[in-house]
Each structure stands twice: as C-alpha cells, then as structure tokens.
Amino acid sequence: MEEIVNIINAKVWLKRELTEAGISIAGDRIAKVGKDSNLLKADRVFDAGGRVVLPGFIDVHTHLRDFELSYKEDFSSGTAAAVAGGFTLVLDMPNNKPPTTTPEALKARIQKAEGKLYCDVGFYATPKSPDQVRDLANSGCIAMKIYMAGSLDGEKYSTEKEIFDLLKATSSLGITLSTHAEDPKMIRKVGDAPSPNSHAKAHPVKAEENAIEMTINAARESHGKVNICHVSTLNGLSKIKRAKRNGVDVTCEATPHHAILTNEVFQKFGKIAIVEPPLRSKKHTEAILKGISDGDVDILATDHAPHTLEEKEKAHPGFPGLEIALPVFFTLVKDDLLPLHRVIDAFTIKPARRFSLDYSGEIDVGRVANFTVIDLKNEKRVDQENFFSKAKFSPFNGMVVKAGVYATFIRGKEVFLNGEIISPAGVGKVIHGKIRS
Secondary structure: OOOEEEEEEEEEEEOOEEEEEEEEEEOOEEEEEEOHHHOOOOOEEEEOOOOEEEEOEEEEEEOOOEOOEOOOOOHHHHHHHHHHOOEEEEEEOOOOOOOOOOHHHHHHHHHHHOOOOOOEEEEEEOOOOHHHHHHHHHOOOOEEEEEOOOOOOOOOOOOHHHHHHHHHHHHOOOOOEEEEOOOHHHOOOOOOOOOHHHHHHHOOHHHHHHHHHHHHHHHHHHOOOEEEOOOOOHHHHHHHHHHHHOOOOEEEEEOHHHHHOOHHHHHHHHHHHOOOOOOOOHHHHHHHHHHHHHOOOOEEOOOEOOOOHHHHHOOOOOOOOOOOHHHHHHHHHHOOOOOHHHHHHHHOHHHHHHOOOOOOOOOOOOOEOOEEEEEOOOOEEOOHHHOOOOOOOOOOOOOEEOOEEEEEEEOOEEEEEOOEEOOOOOOOOEOOOOOOO
C-alpha cells in the first residue's frame, strides 16, 4: 500500500491564485486537492502552518560541477543547495571538466549523478557540430547550450550562420537551444585577475546586444526555439520583446543579480561580484526588473556558479545563487516591486513548458508531488556561511530578506525542512529529455 500524506493548513497555488486548501499525496503523486476536511484518510499529516505551498520550483541554469571540478561543487552538495533554496528540479550546464559535448560524456554524467541527488536534475549538452545534435538528444539531454564568446571543446557558434545551422538541427527535434549571448568581437582581453570594473568594461553592453540580435535573426530564419540566458541589458531585452511581437520563438531568462545588483557593489564585494555578463548600471537593472514585472522576462534562473575563494581572487566569473534566489524575489514581491504571479510563473509553469518538463510546473491530481513551501514571514539576513553549497560567498551576503524556504518536497517526501536536509541523497532522479519532432 502507498503511504498517504496530507498537507493541511496551507495556502495552495491553484489556477494562478492562492487558495486555502489541502493536498493528499499517494506515493509520489498528487491524489487529491481540496478542503482539508475532504482529503483522503492519511497515514501522516504535514501541517503547513498557514504557509504558501507552490509547485516545485525549477532552475534552468545551474552549474553543478562534479568530476574534475568537484572541489567547487558536486552533485550532492549542489542539489542540497537546490532543495535548501526551494528547487525541486535543476538543469545542469555543459561547461564542465570534462565538458558535456559528446554522448559519452553526457552518459557518464548521468551515471555518476544517479543515487547522489537531493532533487531532480536534467542535463544540457553542447554539440561540437549540428550533425551531433540527434545523438546527444538520444542520449538524454534536456536541451542544448552554446557559448557564443567561447568554446568548450573546439566548437564555434559565434556568427549568425553558425547559430542558424545549429537551430535547424535542434528545431527539427523540438529541442530548445539556450545561448550565452555575448559577441566575441566586442569582448576585450584583460590581464590575469582583473578588477571588477576592468572585467565589466571588457564585456560591454554592446557585446550582449549584438549577440542577441544575431541569435534572434537566426531563430527567425530557422524557425527554431531559442532561450537567451541571463539577459542583462535594457536594449537586449527590448530586442527580445520586439522579436516576440514579430512571431520569433524566443524566450529569455533573468537572474536575481541582474535584476537588483548594480556595478556599485564592486566597491563592497570586489572580485566576489565578478560575473558574466557583468553587473550593469542602474538603468539596466531597472529595465530587467520591469521586464520581470511586465512578463517580458519569461524565466527566472540563478546561474548558480560555485568557485573557490582562491579562484574568485583570480576573477573567475560567477557565484552561488540557488539559496538566495527565492528569498530575494519574494522580498521584491512583499515590497510590491514584483507581482506574485509573475515570480511563481517564471519559476514553474514557464520553464516547464519551454523545456518540455511535462511532469512539473503545476499542482494538479496525477502530477508528481514536488512542492516548494514558502514562509512569507521569515525575515532574516543572508548568511553565506550557512549555505549548503561548497561555495560560501555571495554579493547578497548581509542583505535583509523578508521570505524564506520552509520545506521542499520531492516525490511526496520532505527533503528540506526548516533549515535542515532531512532525507538521504538519492530521492532526486535524472530527468531525460524527449525528442519532439
């Protein structure tokens, strides 16, 4: 017999609004949603204490490292950070060591992750050439990712024609192509361990704008599905908005740091705040925040990128984000700077639809019982020393947030509860992509 667990005394996100309701879970699936008094007879009860129960949050942009980079993060520590941050599914980027650029590398990554996960994980891959797309898709990747300004394994996708050719291959299989949009012709070389300001000047606004323009043109001509990662510029977002109006199949994602942190934090946090694309001036963060509020930004993502402190002193770009994203964005909701439904949609139904994650994104009978339970009365300061990630630094350190993650359910089981991991690794599963030609 399957265990029946009832979640009671909750505000549940149903049909895009909060409703006082309960949820019955049978095994790993949602069996009933309704009034507490009408739920199934339970073997166990989880009292939400009036907190908000949401569909399990999805992060489509994480770097879980492992293999030769396990000193930065590994599958267990990265997914522990994910559930502590309220995420039930994350997608892992391909810039690993070894890089995820071949079916063999992808299969090895999948095999090593199994049994080590606290939440579900899907994998990106970067094809060395368009004719490799089908083999990577058949090997189980969720989506493809390219770095326009760099190469992982000899591949090159820095021109409109190169992106067009790749999009023809991915679109024929119904696969989304995500792009790190920076034009290499616009990026200037800097010396070793540049300052935050020097690094930012080397990655100018125009580099992103040009790359977004190339990507949109390639998507228009190829009729491909493209997602632009971590958009950070006013005009870059404007180009995406126009493309959508003109029927181009393009979405974009934004991070908490590009939404609220400006380059003024360089003075306080130094090289900790170095990231690519870099933190911008206030007019750009205001544009990104407005884009989230208006729904022009489709997806919210963390770009969780752990390093060691020694690497940060050498200006390695990125910082951990899995454990701060939800507190930051729900603080913006509480401060009336973002609508609640925009934040929830951008972490649930929109990424689920864009990346064909059919089992997630909504609370409904028959779906997998993955939930994020939010405490909207949990005011505290971000403390990087308490991160579950191996990377214990953040340009958000010390920020006062007004909401937090109380519990994370994976397949009907509490994995994270009130500040602690309460389940062994292995409850999370590898999610395989599907060809949709």
